[in-house]
Amino acid sequence: MTQTIRLYDTDPYGRTFTGTILEASLRKDKKQGLLADLVLDRTLFFPEEGGQTPDRGTLAGLPVADVQIREGVITHTVSGPEEALARLLPGTQAEGILDFDRRFSNMQNHSGEHILSGLIHSMYGFENVGFRLSDNTVTLDFGGHLDPDQLKDLEQKANEVVYRNLEIRAEYPDPEVLKDLSYRSKMEIDGPVRIVTIPGVDACACCAPHVRRTGEIGVIRILKAVRERLSTRLTILCGRRALLLMQAQLDQIEAVSHLTSRGQEEIAEGVRHLLEENENARYRIGALERKIVEMRVMGIPREQVNVFLAEEDMGNLAQRNFVNALTGQHPGYCGVFVGNDTDGYRYIIGSAFRDCRTISGLLRQELGARGGGKPEMVQGSVAGSWEEILRVLAAQL
Ligand SMILES: [Zn+2]
Known part of the structure; x- marks a missing residue:
């Protein structure tokens, strides 16, 4: 087959051309439906070559889905309804219009x-x-x-x-x-x-x-x-x-500038300042939580064997420290549930002498709780009211 005349070679700014169809074949593609592969005597469409994706546009009024070159012969793939594709017969002329903005x-x-x-x-x-x-x-x-x-x-x-x-x-x-x-x-x-x-x-x-x-x-x-x-x-x-x-x-810069109340040229400084403030706030929250845990632990009678408490809001680390502080003073199960009746609770339960998996198994069985762990400590989440949770726990103790 003779090589296709590459109009784009000498006329890279050309937007339209008319060529004669030399070869046309129909095929069905799983994704794109019915397609026609067309070889023309000439083309403005640059094929996929040298790492560059092919040109787009229309050929005979139909969208060009692909353009490939093989041994100098350029094949255009167009998609469209069967009756339109069937009209693309060898010997007929076809007008090509390039998507020139993209080109x-x-x-x-x-x-x-x-x-x-x-x-x-x-x-x-x-x-x-x-x-x-x-x-x-x-x-x-x-x-x-x-x-x-x-x-x-x-x-x-x-x-x-x-x-x-x-x-x-x-x-x-x-x-x-x-x-x-x-x-x-x-x-x-x-x-x-x-x-x-x-x-x-x-x-x-x-x-x-x-x-x-x-x-x-x-x-x-x-x-x-x-x-x-x-x-x-x-x-x-x-x-x-x-x-x-x-x-x-x-x-994006303008949005960050607005959020940090800084000029565009100093947004990095603004973000750094916010991160610092955030770090300080986290440190203060940590200190306050430690104090709360200390006070709460002191408020529980030493002779109490099992301790189960609900906290509305508390970080993961504080919750764990809380449980550890309790198990140091109470020989039974010590559990801290963080959350509320609407959203449910995330729990950590520990014990110095008992197998906590008994409790997590019970919560799973009775309330559909998730989670698990080792004998000395289990954690997870449970939906349900605090009252229900206590009732389930009380039945076991
Ligand atoms: Zn190049």
């Missing part, structure tokens, strides 16, 4: 990636070892490590290239010229090699559409750098997508 965003991000990878290569000698451009993320991998200051510097230099508004050229050099040319992703490829050049910044073998000038990228942001053993994965965003992200981030 332009892809061009901004792909060109931005070339600038970063080119600079990483010229400044540090690291090769690009991976690239992924989808609707959700843009990542690039390079074979080395950079520290945060180097990454900040890289981001600044990449944006300087944007400000200089350099022309981005895509061309197929003669094999003789190509042989002596220095460019990234150089490997033995049969047939013509497309070289994308940003003068003085990068030259790379690449099949994807790019913006005409670096200024159209708008902005290049490095969002995240994850160190692998031998490489680093950068998550980046360029252009419109970077702007949308920054707007969303600014909304």
